[in-house]
């Protein structure tokens with residue numbers, strides 16, 4: 001019993017550390033010239049990964065006093081990560097497609 005429980009415990013510990021690493025990363029798809037969601041709530045320090053699932057380029061940015069981010073032109077199939085270290089409301093937009101808007105509420 002004791003011998004058999006050790007691998008189980010190790011598996012649980014490994015699963016927990018994977019979950020801890022995964023926490024703090026949210027993926028948003030860019031498809032059909034839009035973000036897959038219009039708004040997101042995340043925790044301070046979280047990162048959003050923007051995955052370009054379109055057949056053309058995007059170029060996203062955030063402009064606020066506490067978070068300034070400008071991506072390079074983002075080729076189809078590529079991803080861009082934006083970290084949000086400060087609480088507040090932020091807007092992610094795209095230079096190429098002005099109608100693209102993601103509201104991010106960091107708390």
Ligand SMILES: [Cu+2]
Pocket residue numbers: 033057058059094095096097100
């Ligand atoms: Cu775009």
